Amino acid sequence: MMHFMLLFSRQGKLRLQKWYTATAERDKKKMVRELMQIVLARKPKMCSFLEWRDLKIVYKRYASLYFCCAIEEQDNELITLEVIHRFVELLDKYFGSVCELDIIFNFEKAYFILDEFLMGGEIQDTSKKSVLKAIEQADLLQEEDESPRSVLEEMGLA
Amino acid sequence: MPAPIRLRELIRTIRTARTQAEEREMIQKECAAIRSSFREEDNTYRCRNVAKLLYMHMLGYPAHFGQLECLKLIASQKFTDKRIGYLGAMLLLDERQDVHLLMTNCIKNDLNHSTQYVQGLALCTLGCMGSSEMCRDLAGEVEKLLKTSNSYLRKKAALCAVHVIRKVPELMEMFLPATKNLLSEKNHGVLHTSVVLLTEMCERSPDMLAHFRKNEKLVPQLVRILKNLIMSGYSPEHDVSGISDPFLQVRILRLLRILGRSDDDSSEAMNDILAQVATNTETSKNVGNAILYETVLTIMDIKSESGLRVLAINILGRFLLNNDKNIRYVALTSLLKTVQTDHNAVQRHRSTIVDCLKDLDVSIKRRAMELSFALVNGNNIRGMMKELLYFLDSCDPEFKADCASGVFLAAEKYAPSKRWHIDTIMRVLTTAGSYVRDDSVPNLIQLITNSVEMHAYTVQRLYKALLDDISQQPLVQVASWCIGEYGDLLVSGQCEEEEPIQVTEDEVLDVLEGLLVSNLSTPVTRGYSLTAIMKLSTRFTSVNRIKKVVSIYGSSIDVELQQRAVEYNALFKKYDHMRPALLERMPIMEKSASNGPTEIVQTNGETEPSVEPKHPPPVTQPANQANDLLDLLGGNDVVPVIQTTMPTKPASAGGELLDLLGDLSLSGGPAPAPAPSVPTSQPPFLLDGLSSQPLFNDIAAAAIPPMTAYNKNGLKIDFTFERANPNPNIAVITIHASNSTEADMTDFVFQAAVPKTFQLQLLSPSSNVVPALNQGTVTQVIRVLNPQKQQLRMRIKLTYTLKGSPVQDLAEVNNFPPQSWQ
Numbered sequence: 001m002m003h004f005m006l007l008f009s010r011q012g013k014l015r016l017q018k019w020y021t022a023t024a025e026r027d028k029k030k031m032v033r034e035l036m037q038i039v040l041a042r043k044p045k046m047c048s049f050l051e052w053r054d055l056k057i058v059y060k061r062y063a064s065l066y067f068c069c070a071i072e073e074q075d076n077e078l079i080t081l082e083v084i085h086r087f088v089e090l091l092d093k094y095f096g097s098v099c100e101l102d103i104i105f106n107f108e109k110a111y112f113i114l115d116e117f118l119m120g121g122e123i124q125d126t127s128k129k130s131v132l133k134a135i136e137q138a139d140l141l142q143e144e145d146e147s148p149r150s151v152l153e154e155m156g157l158a
Numbered sequence: 159m160p161a162p163i164r165l166r167e168l169i170r171t172i173r174t175a176r177t178q179a180e181e182r183e184m185i186q187k188e189c190a191a192i193r194s195s196f197r198e199e200d201n202t203y204r205c206r207n208v209a210k211l212l213y214m215h216m217l218g219y220p221a222h223f224g225q226l227e228c229l230k231l232i233a234s235q236k237f238t239d240k241r242i243g244y245l246g247a248m249l250l251l252d253e254r255q256d257v258h259l260l261m262t263n264c265i266k267n268d269l270n271h272s273t274q275y276v277q278g279l280a281l282c283t284l285g286c287m288g289s290s291e292m293c294r295d296l297a298g299e300v301e302k303l304l305k306t307s308n309s310y311l312r313k314k315a316a317l318c319a320v321h322v323i324r325k326v327p328e329l330m331e332m333f334l335p336a337t338k339n340l341l342s343e344k345n346h347g348v349l350h351t352s353v354v355l356l357t358e359m360c361e362r363s364p365d366m367l368a369h370f371r372k373n374e375k376l377v378p379q380l381v382r383i384l385k386n387l388i389m390s391g392y393s394p395e396h397d398v399s400g401i402s403d404p405f406l407q408v409r410i411l412r413l414l415r416i417l418g419r420s421d422d423d424s425s426e427a428m429n430d431i432l433a434q435v436a437t438n439t440e441t442s443k444n445v446g447n448a449i450l451y452e453t454v455l456t457i458m459d460i461k462s463e464s465g466l467r468v469l470a471i472n473i474l475g476r477f478l479l480n481n482d483k484n485i486r487y488v489a490l491t492s493l494l495k496t497v498q499t500d501h502n503a504v505q506r507h508r509s510t511i512v513d514c515l516k517d518l519d520v521s522i523k524r525r526a527m528e529l530s531f532a533l534v535n536g537n538n539i540r541g542m543m544k545e546l547l548y549f550l551d552s553c554d555p556e557f558k559a560d561c562a563s564g565v566f567l568a569a570e571k572y573a574p575s576k577r578w579h580i581d582t583i584m585r586v587l588t589t590a591g592s593y594v595r596d597d598s599v600p601n602l603i604q605l606i607t608n609s610v611e612m613h614a615y616t617v618q619r620l621y622k623a624l625l626d627d628i629s630q631q632p633l634v635q636v637a638s639w640c641i642g643e644y645g646d647l648l649v650s651g652q653c654e655e656e657e658p659i660q661v662t663e664d665e666v667l668d669v670l671e672g673l674l675v676s677n678l679s680t681p682v683t684r685g686y687s688l689t690a691i692m693k694l695s696t697r698f699t700s701v702n703r704i705k706k707v708v709s710i711y712g713s714s715i716d717v718e719l720q721q722r723a724v725e726y727n728a729l730f731k732k733y734d735h736m737r738p739a740l741l742e743r744m745p746i747m748e749k750s751a752s753n754g755p756t757e758i759v760q761t762n763g764e765t766e767p768s769v770e771p772k773h774p775p776p777v778t779q780p781a782n783q784a785n786d787l788l789d790l791l792g793g794n795d796v797v798p799v800i801q802t803t804m805p806t807k808p809a810s811a812g813g814e815l816l817d818l819l820g821d822l823s824l825s826g827g828p829a830p831a832p833a834p835s836v837p838t839s840q841p842p843f844l845l846d847g848l849s850s851q852p853l854f855n856d857i858a859a860a861a862i863p864p865m866t867a868y869n870k871n872g873l874k875i876d877f878t879f880e881r882a883n884p885n886p887n888i889a890v891i892t893i894h895a896s897n898s899t900e901a902d903m904t905d906f907v908f909q910a911a912v913p914k915t916f917q918l919q920l921l922s923p924s925s926n927v928v929p930a931l932n933q934g935t936v937t938q939v940i941r942v943l944n945p946q947k948q949q950l951r952m953r954i955k956l957t958y959t960l961k962g963s964p965v966q967d968l969a970e971v972n973n974f975p976p977q978s979w980q
Contacts, residue, residue, distance in 0.1 A: 014216055020286060022253045029218070046519045047483040076455075077488060078448035079408045082398065086405075105169055107216065108209055111245055116278075119285045120321040122354050124313055125347035126405045127395045134310065138275045141237045 001121035002080070003055060003070040004031075005114070007103065010064055012036050015103050016110055020121035039068055049077050060084050064100045086128070087117060093132055112138065162195055163188075165209045172217070185219050196227055204231060205242045212242075212249055225250050225257055232264045240268070240276060244283045253289035262292050269299040274310055277303070281311070285318035293322040297329050304336040309345040316340070316351035320358045327362055334359075334366075341379050346396055346403055349383065353409045360416050367416065377417055377427045384410050384431055388438060399443045411435070411452040418460030425461040432457055436469055447477070447485050451492070458496050471496065471503040478510045483519055490514060490525035497532045508533050512542070515549045520556075527557060531564040539572040543582060551589050558593035562586050566598055576609040577655060580616050588623050591630025599635050604747045606640060615655040617644040622659065624669055629678045635686045638673060641666060642690025643744060646697040663698045667691065671707060681716055688719060692726045696741045705730055862978050867971040868954065872899035873928070875908070875954070877971075879978050889950065889978050891940040897928040903958040903965075908938055910954045917943040928958065950979040 004023075007016035014032060023031070035052065039059050042050075050057050052070070058080040059068040067084045071077070088098070090113050095102040103110050116131050116138075117124060125131050163171075168188060175181035192207045208227050215221035228250060231243025251258045261283075268280035281303065284296060300322060303315035323330050333355070340352035356376065360367040370376040387402045396403035414432075418425040435453050440446040450473055457470040474496075477489030490511070497504045511533065514526035527549065534542045543565070550561045565586050573579035583602055587594065606616050620637035628634050641648065645666055651658035673679050673687040688711060695704045708730065711723035729737050862879035869875070873895065880890040897903045906926045912918045923938035944950060952971040957964065 014218075017216070022287065022289070024254065025252065043518075045483075047487045047521060049484060049487055050521055076408055076412075076448060076452050078444055078451050078484065079405065081484070082404060082445055082448060086398075104173075105166055107213065108165075108242065108245060112241065115245075115248075115282050115286075119282055119314065119317040120324075122317055122320065123350055123405055124317060126350050126403050127346055129395050130347060134275070134278070138237075138241070138278075141273070141275055142241065145236045145238045 001072060001075070002083075002118070003072070003121065005070075005118075006032060006035065006066075006068045007110075008032075008036055008066050008068070009100060010040065010066070012040060015065065015100065016107060016114070018111070018114055018118075035068060035070075039066055048081060058084070062088055065103070083118075083123065087114065089128060090117060090131055093128070094135065162191060162203050162207055162210075165206060165213065168210050169213060172213075181217075185214050185217070189214065189219070193223060196223070201234070204234075205236075205239050208246050209242050212246055215249060221250055225255075229257075229260050229264070232261060232268075237273070237276065240279055244279045248283055248287050251287070253287065258289060259291060262295050265292070266296060266299060269296065269303065274308060277311055278314055281314040281318045285314065285321045288318075288321060288325065290325045293325045293329070297322050297326070297332060301332055301336055304333065309343065309348050312343075313345070313347035313351040316348065316355045320351075320355050323355075323358055323362065330359055330363060330366065334369075338374075341376075341383065346406055350403075350406050350409060353380075353406070353413050357409070357413045357416060360413070371417055371421060371424055377414065377424050380410050380414055380417075381428060381431045384414075384435070388435065399445050400440055401445050401449065404445045404449055407435070407449050408452045411449070411456050415456040415459050418456070418462075420461065422461050428456075428460070429463060429466060432462070433466060433469065436466075436473060441476075444482070444484070447480075447482075447488075451477075451488055454492060458492070458499075467500060468503055471500055471507075475507040475510065478507060478514070483517070483522060486514065486517070487519070487522050487525065490522060490529055494525060494529050494532070497529060501533075504529075505533055505535075508538065508542075512545050515545060520554065523553065524557065527553075527561060527564070531568060534568045534572060536572045536574075539568065539574060540578075543568065547582070547585055547589075550586065555593065558590045559595055562590045562594045563598065566601065570605065576612050577615070579605070580609065580612050580619070584619050584623065587630065587633040587636065588627070591627075591633040594630075594632040596632070599632050602632075602636050603639050606636070607643075607744055608746050610746070612655070613640075613644045614647040614653045614658075616640060617648050618653050618656070618659060621648055621661065621666070621669070624673075628673060628676055631680055631683050634673060634679065634683050638670060638683070638686040638690040641670065642686075642693035645690075645694045649698070663694075663700050664703075667694070667698075667700065667703060667707075670694075674707075674711070681718060684716065685718055685722060688722050688726075692722075692729075693741045695730075696738050863975050865973055865975060867893070867952075867973075868956070868969050870967065870969075871965070873897055873903065873956065873958070875956075877974075879975070887943055887945050887947070889942045889944060891942065891978075893938050893940065895928050895936040895938075896932050896934075897930055898932050899960065900930055901961045902930045903928040903960050905964075906936060906956075906958040908936075908954065908956060910940055910952050912942060912950070912952050913948075915944075915946050915948050916950070944979050947979060950974040 001020065003021050004017065004019045006014065006018075008014050014036075017028070017032065019028060035057065038050070038052065039057070042059075048058055048060055050059075055070040055072065056075065056077060057068060057070055058077050059066055060081060061067075067088065069080055069084060071080050091098040091103070091110060094109070094113055095106070113131070113135055116134050172181055172184055175184055188210065192211060195203060195207050204227055208224055208231060211221045211224040211227075215224075224246060228243050228246035231239040232247060234240060234243065247258075247261060251261070265280045265284055268276050269284075271277050271280070281300070284292065284300070288296070300315050300318045303311050304319055306312055306315070319333050319336075323333070337352070337356065337359075340348065340355070343349055343352065356370065360370055384407060387407055390402060392400075393402050396406075398404050401407070411432075414428050418428055432453055435449065436457070439449050439453075441450065454470040454473050457466050462470075471493075474489045474492050477485045478493075480486060480489075493504055493507070493511070508530075511526055511529050514522055515530065517523055517526065527546075530542060530546060534546075546561065546565055546568075550558065550565065553561060565582065569579050569582045573582070583605070587602075606613070609616070617640045620633075620640050623633060624637045624641075645663075647653075648666060649661055649663050651660060653659075670687045670691050674684055674691075679687070688708070691704055691707055695701050698704070708723050708726045711719050712727055714720045714723060729740065733740075864876055864878040867875045867877050874897075876894045876896075878892045878894065880892070893908060895906065895908065904927050906923075906928050908920075908923065910918060910920060919941045921939040921941070923936055925936050928934075928936050942950065942952075951974070953968065954971060955966070955968050957966045959965070
């Protein structure tokens with residue numbers, strides 16, 4: 001299972017952090033700082049895997065963002081790379097050619113997509129279409145929530 | 159109160175901050191606004207405020223005051239509120255705090271909500287961060303949802319169940335019934351999560367594992383699903399680079415691994431599909447390789463037939479040649495796991511593995527190094543060592559210690575010749591000397607002592623290395639020790655292996671003294687060099703210079719050095735007659751392969767030879783001094799002498815030494831000298847004889863009459879005899895020394911020597927003070943082996959101090975009763 005996933009920029013700014021294990025706030029901060037330092041120090045030619053504490057770290061850089069996952073000893077590193085790629089594809093489809101700014105300004109949406117794709121460190125659905133459809137429907141629900149109010153307000157009946 | 163600013167607005171504003179301080183100011187201002195908004199219990203904007211708080215939390219600012227607000231959002235009826243509320247709960251709430259338990263009721267309600275997306279939110283939150291208490295409370299709800307026909311909910315419930323089981327393993331049982339039809343689903347989401355659930359259950363409980371194997375016939379089901387995935391045509395929904403649902407394939411392979419482990423039937427049932435996947439999967443992209451990787455792991459872990467195993471190793475071999483370094487890394491890791499069990503198959507890829515030593519990536523290099531060491535054997539040692547030494551030269555410091563240790567181990571196991579071995583050690587010490595582990599130093603010294611014919615060569619090379627560089631402590635320590643031991647060979651220019659160098663005693667002493675004063679030397683190293691200098695006092699002629707050095711360090715600030723110097727000084731002054739024997743050549747050391755006894759020997763003859771002088775003469779044993787007598791009797795020199803310096807436990811020490819002695823062979827031909835050692839043909843018996851204390855507990859059946867061996871100047875020495883059972887060739891003599899003068903005889907030392915055809919061993923005496931006026935006796939045991947049954951003769955030497963003056967005497971003992979040697 002995946003223990004956590006981090007997204008951070010080349011300047012070391014955290015853009016997303018999802019933890020699948022119960023960890024104290026203080027420890028999370030420490031681990032994030034440490035890991036960011038290690039990953040940012042890696043050269044381009046190096047492989048995407050490294051050992052850290054008792055976990056395996058799988059990371060990949062997409063444009064200005066690093067996607068970094070921590071998996072267990074018995075997990076498959078190569079398929080984890082595919083998991084990261086699938087997440088990026090989902091973001092890309094949702095935002096339309098996603099860039100770091102999209103994730104900065106819509107971080108809560110990025111979380112929603114992630115929570116529809118992974119749960120407890122495992123994949124919920126292997127179909128891209130299925131995940132995106134669920135997000136779409138949930139967004140619609142959200143709009144339904146909001147629109148009645150504004151309509152009423154418009155009519156001056158709020 | 160104006161409406162709180164929108165989230166996007168806040169983000170934009172914060173990003174305009176040019177300094178950390180400016181950002182902090184903005185954040186504090188906004189936090190204050192949010193706090194007052196919370197206090198006003200404003201429902202409309204709570205969602206917006208919490209979202210902003212979550213953003214600020216991600217930047218690293220505290221947001222705990224928003225925790226309760228998240229709970230209120232979760233309880234709201236609006237979907238938007240719930241969405242943000244649950245997100246906030248997952249980010250801000252901590253299962254360590256009781257606050258989180260307040261969520262439980264809300265989640266319970268939402269699990270039964272009419273809208274599946276709300277149910278989804280609840281399941282997700284529970285499945286990501288549910289604490290044990292929450293899981294216990296809500297497991298029933300999850301189990302219910304696991305049985306629903308709604309695949310959207312079913313897949314989430316499955317993963318939620320996985321989390322519940324991880325948190326509260328006892329609850330596993332209750333999910334069992336719901337798993338019955340999970341695998342007959344068509345929906346890939348449900349299939350995938352079901353496989354994960356089944357994997358978790360099988361991994362945690364052997365009973366579950368057995369149940370799924372036998373009763374549920376899981377393996378055939380999984381094989382069928384996997385087959386469909388491979389054989390079926392293009393499915394756009396699940397396709398990744400031409401492969402159908404690789405994620406599901408990998409999970410199924412992993413579950414198969416668990417099912418097939420240590421189970422012949424299951425393993426057999428999956429052989430075909432594994433072979434199929436291994437041969438048909440596209441390898442051009444990472445996806446295909448991910449599946450192959452999982453397949454290889456499964457093949458190696460189950461009871462697969464050999465053909466399949468070879469196929470798996472070959473796949474790994476191909477991986478090693480892949481351009482993608484990730485694939486190479488994964489291959490090396492897997493090969494490392496299989497090298498023990500499938501050694502020959504992995505050997506075939508040795509050259510590729512060795513090439514990986516030159517890779518730029520640190521992780522790949524490390525794995526290649528570990529694998530290379532695992533592959534070294536008697537046949538490839540020369541070639542492999544060349545590569546590994548080259549690697550040692552150029553690798554990063556983090557590798558050097560491990561590499562050096564690995565090289566030593568491999569060299570010890572497979573060295574083709576002693577010279578090669580010594581050369582390899584030298585190479586490591588000179589190139590990576592400061593990274594060598596501390597425990598290598600004694601091991602190396604032991605190795606060097608054992609290569610008797612290489613002593614001159616070794617000391618010469620080490621000396622030359624010292625001239626170049628004295629900064630690498632392990633090298634310096636080994637070198638000083640060797641120079642101390644074999645310095646005589648160094649100055650006499652006796653080297654056979656290479657051109658002997660011309661070096662004088664003074665030059666050698668210059669080098670050793672240089673080590674003592676150098677800032678680069680650690681205290682341990684200084685100890686080594688002082689002892690080495692001391693040892694040279696019996697090998698060199700310039701004793702005065704050595705005496706001077708030793709006395710200078712008698713006032714050294716370093717306590718260890720001071721103590722050594724003081725004791726060595728004492729050796730020069732009071733115990734000069736003991737000095738040659740004490741500083742004798744070291745015996746061949748036993749590696750601590752056998753138990754207990756040899757530990758003592760190790761400390762005895764270890765790198766700190768200062769152990770000997772630390773317990774100056776009074777109670778040390780005369781065994782080695784028999785050497786002097788040997789000279790008198792015309793025995794050989796340079797026979798390894800065993801030091802019996804364990805004064806504290808005389809009886810057992812003797813036994814343990816015989817342990818050692820049993821393995822020693824005498825140098826040279828037919829019993830060259832009656833050194834106090836034991837013939838190799840006899841060891842078992844002797845050990846038996848000594849296993850219990852007292853050492854010789856059997857009384858000779860035929861009692862042999864005692865005799866007086868010596869009686870002069872008030873000192874009387876009687877011999878009593880026993881036959882050591884069951885070997886009649888060994889006579890056990892106990893000497894009893896008594897003193898009829900008015901004063902005690904102190905520093906009493908008894909030594910004995912026998913002719914060539916005999917062998918003798920002297921054990922520790924009871925004491926070294928013979929009390930005056932026959933008030934007590936000193937006893938000591940002698941064991942004499944007399945295989946040829948010749949007449950027993952003995953020459954004895956007695957030394958003691960009487961009324962302040964030393965007394966020495968020699969005598970022959972010829973009056974042994976015939977029974978003692980017949």
